[in-house]
Amino acid sequence: MSSLRAKIQDVFKEPACEQNRGKDAKARKEGCSKPLTPGAAAGGCAFDGAKIVLQPITDVAHLIHAPLACEGNSWDNRGAASSGPTLWRTSFTTDLTELDVVMGQGERKLFKAIREIKEAHRPPAIFVYATCVTALIGDDIEAVCKRAAEKFGLPVVPVNAPGFVGSKNLGNKLAGEALLEHVIGTVEPDDAGPYDINILGEFNLSGEFWLVKPLLDRLGIRVRACIPGDARYLNIACAHRARAAMMVCSTALINLARKMEQRWEIPFFEGSFYGITDTSEALRQISQLLVKKGADPEILGRTEALIEDEEAIAWKKLAAYRPRLEGKRVLLNTGGVKSWSVVHALMEIGIEIVGTSVKKSTVEDKERIKQILKDDNHMFEQMAPRELYAMLSEHKADIMLSGGRTQFIALKAKTPWLDINQERQHPYAGYDGMVELIRQIDLAIHNPIWRQVREPAPWDCQPAVREELPSTKSETATLHVVQEFAGTTADDFGEY
CATH class of the missing domain: 3.40.50.12380 (Nitrogenase MoFe cofactor biosynthesis protein NifE, C-terminal)
Known part of the structure; x- marks a missing residue:
C-alpha cells in the first residue's frame, strides 16, 4: 500500500497538468478528486478507470482479482473496437467468496487463475487488477504477479488501482503508471524508423x-x-x-x-x-x-x-448540409476533450453552440473553449436535469449532443438527441468522421417523428360542444328540469 500511496501522490503532483501548477502545496497534496462516499463509486471508481484505459489492449487477458460483482461492474460498456484479437472481450475473474477471504486463499487462487489462463489461451501477457476487497484484505498482487511471470515465462502485469483510492480519472492515470513501470520499454523493436x-x-x-x-x-x-x-x-x-x-x-x-x-x-x-x-x-x-x-x-x-x-x-x-443546418442551435452536454473539439467542428458548418459542459474538462480545455466561442457565457460546469429539461422544452436548442445518461431528458422534452459519448455507434473522427457527424445531426433534426410527437395527444384535444334543440316532448321536459334545478344545493331539498 505504501507504493500505491506514493504513486497516487505522484499523480496528484503531475507537473504537466496546468491545474496542478496553479495550486499551492497544500491543495496539491490533497489531490484532484473529491472523497468518495459509500456507493458513489459504482461505475466511476479508480478500478473502473484503470480498466477503461487498459482493456482495449486487445490481445491481453484481463484478470480481475475480486468477487464476481467487480468484473460485472462495467465490463465491455464502451464502444472500443478491435481489428483482430478478441481475447480482451473474454471476462476473467478470480471470483473470491467469503470463505476465500476468511481462509486467506486470495493469493493462491490468483496464482491458480493465472496458470489456467496461460494454459487455455496463451496470451502475450496477463494484466491483473486489484480491487477494493483484495486490497483491504492485504493480498500482494505484485508479489504474485512477479512469481507467476517467473514460473510461466510471460509478462504478468499488476494494476494496483483499487476502487476506494479515488475517482475514475485517477484510475486512468494509475493505469498509465502500470504501463510505464511494467510494459513500455521492455521490448526493443528491430524496425524503428524516423516516422x-x-x-x-x-x-x-x-x-x-x-x-x-x-x-x-x-x-x-x-x-x-x-x-x-x-x-x-x-x-x-x-x-x-x-x-x-x-x-x-x-x-x-x-x-x-x-x-x-x-x-x-x-x-x-x-x-x-x-x-x-x-x-x-x-x-x-x-x-x-x-x-x-x-x-x-x-x-x-x-x-x-x-x-x-x-x-x-x-x-x-x-456543402449539401449547410443550408439545412446553418443557424441550428446545439446544446453539448459532455466533457473532456469533446467540450472544445466538437464545438469547433460544429461551428465550421455554421451551427450555433448555445452551451457546452466543462465538468470533466481541464484548464487547457476551458481556455480553448473561450478562444473558440470568444467568451465563457456558454460554458457550464454542471447543469441539473431540471435545468436541462427546461432549456430544451423552451426550444432554446434544436438538438442535444450528450451521453446515454441524459438522452431521456431530451426525449421527454421532445427534442432531437444524438449520442456523442463512448456508447455511440458511428465514428466521428477525421475528415470522413466530420461528414458522418453532420449527417447524423441532420438526420436527427429533420426526422419527421419530432413533428408528430409535438402535436397534441388525442386525449388533450377537447371536442367542440354543439347546442341542438330537443326533438321530442320528453327531451324538452328533461331540459326544463335540468334548467330548474341548475345551481341547487342539497340543502334546498329539505327532507328529501
Whole structure:
C-alpha cells in the first residue's frame, strides 16, 4: 500500500497538468478528486478507470482479482473496437467468496487463475487488477504477479488501482503508471524508423481511429503504438522508440505522455481529430515534430498536399448540409476533450453552440473553449436535469449532443438527441468522421417523428360542444328540469 500511496501522490503532483501548477502545496497534496462516499463509486471508481484505459489492449487477458460483482461492474460498456484479437472481450475473474477471504486463499487462487489462463489461451501477457476487497484484505498482487511471470515465462502485469483510492480519472492515470513501470520499454523493436509516432488517449470508439490511420499511412507515418485503442501488447512494449506523440485526451494520460518525454525524449502535443480544421492541424503538428526529431523535411510538403486534397473533398460533401443546418442551435452536454473539439467542428458548418459542459474538462480545455466561442457565457460546469429539461422544452436548442445518461431528458422534452459519448455507434473522427457527424445531426433534426410527437395527444384535444334543440316532448321536459334545478344545493331539498 505504501507504493500505491506514493504513486497516487505522484499523480496528484503531475507537473504537466496546468491545474496542478496553479495550486499551492497544500491543495496539491490533497489531490484532484473529491472523497468518495459509500456507493458513489459504482461505475466511476479508480478500478473502473484503470480498466477503461487498459482493456482495449486487445490481445491481453484481463484478470480481475475480486468477487464476481467487480468484473460485472462495467465490463465491455464502451464502444472500443478491435481489428483482430478478441481475447480482451473474454471476462476473467478470480471470483473470491467469503470463505476465500476468511481462509486467506486470495493469493493462491490468483496464482491458480493465472496458470489456467496461460494454459487455455496463451496470451502475450496477463494484466491483473486489484480491487477494493483484495486490497483491504492485504493480498500482494505484485508479489504474485512477479512469481507467476517467473514460473510461466510471460509478462504478468499488476494494476494496483483499487476502487476506494479515488475517482475514475485517477484510475486512468494509475493505469498509465502500470504501463510505464511494467510494459513500455521492455521490448526493443528491430524496425524503428524516423516516422514512428505514438497516439495516446485514443480509444478507437466505434472504430474512429481507423478513419485517421489511413491518412498517416499515406504520409508514410507509422503508428508505433495507439494507447489504448486497438492496441497490441508488443506494440506498447516497443512504444519507447517512437519519435513523437500526440495526446488526444490529456485528462486520462497526461502523466504517461510527460514521463515518456522525460525518459525517452519523445516530444508530444495535445490535439484533436474532430473537425476538418483540427484534423489538419493535428497532421501538421505530427509532421513538424517528426522533422524536429530528424525526419526528412519533405514530409511537410506532402502533408500540406494531403490536407488540401482531403479538405476539398470534405467541404464538397458538407456543402449539401449547410443550408439545412446553418443557424441550428446545439446544446453539448459532455466533457473532456469533446467540450472544445466538437464545438469547433460544429461551428465550421455554421451551427450555433448555445452551451457546452466543462465538468470533466481541464484548464487547457476551458481556455480553448473561450478562444473558440470568444467568451465563457456558454460554458457550464454542471447543469441539473431540471435545468436541462427546461432549456430544451423552451426550444432554446434544436438538438442535444450528450451521453446515454441524459438522452431521456431530451426525449421527454421532445427534442432531437444524438449520442456523442463512448456508447455511440458511428465514428466521428477525421475528415470522413466530420461528414458522418453532420449527417447524423441532420438526420436527427429533420426526422419527421419530432413533428408528430409535438402535436397534441388525442386525449388533450377537447371536442367542440354543439347546442341542438330537443326533438321530442320528453327531451324538452328533461331540459326544463335540468334548467330548474341548475345551481341547487342539497340543502334546498329539505327532507328529501
